[in-house]
Amino acid sequence: MTRPSAWFYAQKFLLKRLSGIALPKPKSILSAQRHSSFVTTSSPKRHDSMANTTINPPRDPNTLSNYNNWRTAHTTANLEILFEEQRLSGNVVLTLKSITHAESKEIFLDTSYLDISAIKVNGRSAEWALLPRREPYGSPLRISLDTGIAAEQTVEVVIYLSTTSSCTALQWLTPAQTSNKRHPYMFSQCQAIHARSIFPCQDTPDVKSTFDFNITSPLPVIASGIASPANPTVTPAPSTSSLYKFHQPLPIPAYLFALASGDIVTSRIGPRSIVATSPDQLSACVDELSADTESFLQAAEQIVYPYAWQQYNVLVLPPSFPYGGMENPIFTFATPTIISHDRQNVDVIAHELAHSWSGNLVSNASWEHFWLNEGWTTYLERRIQASIHGNDAWRDFSAIIGWKALTDSVEQFGHDHEFTKLIIDLKGKDPDDAFSSIPYEKGFNFLYYLEKLIGKDRFDTFIPHYFTVWKGKSLDSYDFKATLLDFFVGDKAVTESLAGVDWDTWFYKPGLPPKPDFDTSLVQPAYELADRWQTLTETNSPSSSSSSSSSSFKPHPSDIHPLSGNQQVVFLERILTLPQPLSPAHAALMGTIYSFQTSRNVELSSRWCQIALQAGDRSCLDAVRGLLGSVGRMKFVRPLFRALMRLDRGLAEQLFDTNRDFYHPICRAMVEKMLRE
Known part of the structure; x- marks a missing residue:
């Protein structure tokens, strides 16, 4: 994997920020505070106050974990789905690596409304405390270690837990709330900061780990991993439970942890794709999705590079799912509103598929830079649609619809509102409050502007480079800028064009960006x-x-x-x-x-x-x-x-x-x- 050059970091270090937020330092001179979330002066005793703990988040202000000291390398979820009690129960095993030069003696993890009964570290009972809740981020879980852990060494932390009725990531449906009214249903939605209400974790997109899922349920289970061949293939009787196993070999952030269980059946919609849904909806879903899914995959691969996740599947959820789709790896979770019986709304699948590169492989480091996930994904989605139709007018057609959504969101927030910027300030704020079409559409328009500025052919050479440099990593907007400038450093014409980009205005100015001259032939x-x-x-x-x-x-x-x-x-x-x-x-x-x-x-x-x-x-x-x-x-x-x-x-x-x-x-x-x- 190509590493960014020293010039890359020098350029990044020189970037100006108008908003007054501290400038990220070059990684080559980065000290331990780069990812510092906690600086603690207290002894490792139980206490009920955070008075001795200072929050100092570097790139992600929406986590209470000390991921400056520890990084999650692997997560194993051993959970039972208890429909009658509407909770998950079991344990989660975290393999955590120390990444500081000084020995680490405390671990802080994100939690929210969890019932934790016990914690073991390397097989021994550990001292732990849930610190007072800090809205909207939950209650930090502090785990005290008997001895310090040196850099690059790992510990295995087993946390015994149960979710509660206040869990914000899970929705439990009665049989009456499902389409065929036969069995209960449960599904998760962890983006942006809701994974912490399922299990203690470093709930930040700046940390990625591999996952194993061992899920016991009386009904079929879907998870964001590759299903084990040993999983049950026939729907069990609701009075008994079966074990369902999934493995996710590519590192993913906690917000991509996904579970669903209910009356679910599957059918193939392509050579590497299946659709999963309720039995009464299966035929309609197959009809709607089978014509385009593989074509979308192939078009995306031509724009970026080969699909990395082995399978691309779609779970069509019950109608209460709050989003059009959620890009959970292996299994996109999708709204049933895409099944419109005219194949007019399958662009949602093109969007969620594009996330397989933008967001899932290459992730925004924090929700303040959400446009890196959604702007890129919207850009790729529209490139996929143009490729399928063989006409760039289709891209502009979709962009015109998007411009209307953008103007609506700006009007709703107000033209001077913080959340209408490309880079937003989320310190002390709930990322859900900022959710709108703005990072999607303003982000798309920025990339569209850059493409038009330097030429589509040249921009097309940058796309696979960008997704190669940052594959498996997380980045912020300054990393993006530096990567773009670094890539074209030897191309005088492009360098001169990029020198005219008003980066500060694009990044920090609220309201609408300049409207492109879209092709209006289809509208x-x-x-x-x-x-x-x-x-x-x-x-x-x-x-x-x-x-x-x-x-x-x-x-x-x-x-x-x-x-x-x-x-x-x-x-x-x-x-x-x-x-x-x-x-x-x-x-x-x-x-x-x-x-x-x-x-x-x-x-x-x-x-x-x-x-x-x-x-x-x-x-x-x-x-x-x-x-x-x-x-x-x-x-x-x-x-x-x-x-x-x-x-x-x-x-x-x-x-x-x-x-x-x-x-x-x-x-x-x-x-x-x-x-x-």
Whole structure:
């Protein structure tokens, strides 16, 4: 693996930061404080205060672990899934390597709401304490060692534990909450800092380890590793439990730890891919995903380099899953909203697959640099789509949709908000609060800008180099900049072009970046249809009915027949930005005449509901109730609640109370915060 040059570190050291955050030091002169999370002056006795412990995080402010002293080399999870008690119970074995020159005598790990019963170090009972909780990061677990451990030496730490009802990473579903209502279901979502609520760990993307999973459950299990050939292949009776084993040979951060268990069956969707889901959903999932998955893989390999994870599989989860997809290695966890029966939403799979390189192999060092995961992944996703369609216009088409999402997020936060920057300050903050389309789309636009600046052919030579240099590692934005400059140091034309990049503005300026000159050929038909609808708003007051319109435009079902599902999304997005909203009658007419009100494509039905709520069309409320009670994906839930709050805050609060147990804990917390605003 190629190591960055000395010039690389010299350039990194010279970078300026406008935000006042301390500049990372060159690795060649890096001292022990590089990864210092704790400096402790106390003796290794139990205590209930952190008064003697000073938090001084270097790159990741969202961990309480002392990963400056220790690095997790391997993690083994020996857990039993107890559905009736809604908890995991067992032990986790951490192999930790000392990385300091001085002997290490204390280990600090991240935990949150865990029930820990005992800890052993190298086979002997250890002294330990859970220190007071520090919101939003949980309770540091301090383990005291009898003797100091020299650099490069390892210890084996066995932690006996149980999750609790306050666990934020797990969602437990009753049979009634699943699609076929036969068995209970459990799944995890650990990004960003929720792995610590399943097991004590160094819950930072700056640390990676290999994993083994030994999971006992009465129902089939999926994990983010390669399944053992000895795993049960037939669904056991719910009254008995079986052992399921998985191995993850490539080092991954704790947030990619993933588990699911329920009434799950599988089918092949490609030569190196399977889909897993509920038996009643299997046929639809195979139909939706089998046509594109291997093509996506091959296209990505041509852009970067061969896929490293052996298998690429998809678990289609129950509808309360809060994201479009989660890039858990080996098994992407995906929302059922991608199964739209028209193959229009499988770009989610292209995105999560792209994470196999960006995020999983090469990871952001902290959530302050989240754009390195998501901006790169969005860039690769759109390159994959352009390759599949054989036309770069498809990339710009997707980017135009993304620009709308970016502008919405910036408007929601405010143009001067910290979270609208590319590099954000998360010290003392919950990374979930910053989650939005901004790191995805602003990050994409930065990479798109660099590609256009130096030329696509040259940028294409940088892509595999970047993912080779940082394979298996974590980096920050300054590492990225230095890697780019170092790679082109011998190319005078590119060096001169890069000299004109205003890095500080891109990294630290809040709000929208400059809008690229996108190819609009694929969005033009959608824009033209939206313009025709705009004539209805221009000739009528918001309360007017369609029958009194003097516009020559008469909506007809055939209007949208030439438009793909994603072009219809662009049309609906355009309607949402009209200077004057549709009248209630026109909003209702659109939902009926174009069948948006009953569409199985949630990308369409949810946007139409936003249009109708914006228009004040209360006839849409049954559709809104249906979506908010059956879809837990935050992409749809949050905008719908936001629009409903403007029309009828009381109803919004009522619907949230009705559905709160349906939503994943992450989604539930986000909506609760929104309702309190």
